[in-house]
Amino acid sequence: MSCETETATTLKDAGQKVTPQRMLILSSVRHAGGHLTASQILEEVRHSYPYVDASTVYRTLASARVLKLVNETNMGSDDNQFEWIGKERHHHLICRSCGEVTSLDNSYLDGLASTLLEDHRFQADLDHFAIFGVCKGCVGKER
Amino acid sequence: MSCETETATTLKDAGQKVTPQRMLILSSVRHAGGHLTASQILEEVRHSYPYVDASTVYRTLASARVLKLVNETNMGSDDNQFEWIGKERHHHLICRSCGEVTSLDNSYLDGLASTLLEDHRFQADLDHFAIFGVCKGCVGKER
DNA sequence: GTGGCAGATGCAATCAATGGCACTTACATC
DNA sequence: GATGTAAGTGCCATTGATTGCATCTGCCAC
Numbered sequence: 204m205s206c207e208t209e210t211a212t213t214l215k216d217a218g219q220k221v222t223p224q225r226m227l228i229l230s231s232v233r234h235a236g237g238h239l240t241a242s243q244i245l246e247e248v249r250h251s252y253p254y255v256d257a258s259t260v261y262r263t264l265a266s267a268r269v270l271k272l273v274n275e276t277n278m279g280s281d282d283n284q285f286e287w288i289g290k291e292r293h294h295h296l297i298c299r300s301c302g303e304v305t306s307l308d309n310s311y312l313d314g315l316a317s318t319l320l321e322d323h324r325f326q327a328d329l330d331h332f333a334i335f336g337v338c339k340g341c342v343g344k345e346r
Numbered sequence: 347m348s349c350e351t352e353t354a355t356t357l358k359d360a361g362q363k364v365t366p367q368r369m370l371i372l373s374s375v376r377h378a379g380g381h382l383t384a385s386q387i388l389e390e391v392r393h394s395y396p397y398v399d400a401s402t403v404y405r406t407l408a409s410a411r412v413l414k415l416v417n418e419t420n421m422g423s424d425d426n427q428f429e430w431i432g433k434e435r436h437h438h439l440i441c442r443s444c445g446e447v448t449s450l451d452n453s454y455l456d457g458l459a460s461t462l463l464e465d466h467r468f469q470a471d472l473d474h475f476a477i478f479g480v481c482k483g484c485v486g487k488e489r
Numbered sequence: 490g491t492g493g494c495a496g497a498t499g500c501a502a503t504c505a506a507t508g509g510c511a512c513t514t515a516c517a518t519c
Numbered sequence: 520g521a522t523g524t525a526a527g528t529g530c531c532a533t534t535g536a537t538t539g540c541a542t543c544t545g546c547c548a549c
Contacts, residue, residue, distance in 0.1 A: 220515050220526055241505080256529050261506065263527090277420055283506095296468050305466065315458060323448065324482035325439050339467035363496055363545050385535080399499050404536065406497090426536095 210272070217270050224248070224255050228263045232273055238284035238304075274331045286331075294332040300341035307334070353415070360413050367391070367398055371406045375416055381427035381447075417474045429474075437475040443484035450477070 210229050211221045231247045232239060239247070245260045264285055267273045273285050276295070294307040312329045319325045353372050354364045374390045375382060388403045407428055410416045416428050419438070437450040455472045462468045
């Protein structure tokens with residue numbers, strides 16, 4: 204099954220319609236292979252379909268987020284960024300000094316998730332976490 | 347030392363000026379004893395000083411955040427919320443179903459912070475974390 | 490107390506993000 | 520293939536958040 208067919212099936216299974224705008228928006232995020240801001244996505248989509256409205260992009264991304272196709276992360280200062288959720292759940296370490304983003308394996312937060320469940324019966328969404336701090340390269344510089 | 351004097355001293359030590367606007371804004375957050383949205387703060391401050399601009403509130407909160415006097419948390423859907431940072435570092439469990447916010451002791455994330463430092467030499471800012479998920483009351487309802 | 494200046498403020502403009510509403514369209518059913 | 524309808528889209532207005540800039544003001548040095 205191609206990426207596009209798979210995306211379409213997911214939408215249909217959720218009772219949503221498959222429209223050209225949605226397919227463009229979701230393909231754009233899927234094949235970017237990283238983080239994109241909403242405005243980057245809008246720009247990208249308009250290359251092939253010029254009159255797509257910004258609100259359509261936001262609404263599509265919002266519903267895709269509910270379906271866990273993408274996630275939205277506040278990467279610090281400005282715009283929120285969107286990213287395709289592949290099979291690999293992972294987290295990010297974001298340096299607030301140089302802005303570098305490092306991926307972090309899911310295993311680091313497994314323990315926390317199960318502790319929260321045991322102690323508080325709280326089922327945490329720890330699929331994708333952004334952890335801010337200072338990276339090894341910047342620790343020296345800051346002091 | 348009163349709260350106000352302490353706040354003023356912190357500002358001065360950081361090379362910032364102590365203005366009536368800043369004192370009102372920071373006192374408002376400090377004595378709210380919880381989370382406030384930027385617009386709630388603006389409203390509150392205008393009770394005693396009607397012509398404070400929204401941009402002043404945002405700028406003051408932004409610089410106070412750098413000084414670690416307050417922190418800013420995305421509590422889910424809409425506005426960001428601000429909270430005074432007391433001596434007690436703590437985290438929040440936020441239920442995405444009912445919106446309930448539970449405080450979580452700092453100890454839960456200590457382990458993660460030291461692991462990140464060991465494995466990645468990454469100095470994480472784990473002073474205040476918002477963890478989304480489903481609370482015990484809502485786990486049943488969601489299914 | 491006066492003067493100078495870096496930092497802070499207020500205003501206006503701007504951008505991101507969202508919601509209302511009328512129109513359009515995908516798609517299930519016949 | 521034609522039809523009905525609920526979901527999706529585009530446009531417009533609005534709100535939240537931020538920035539540029541001219542003016543103002545704490546506050547330090549004298």
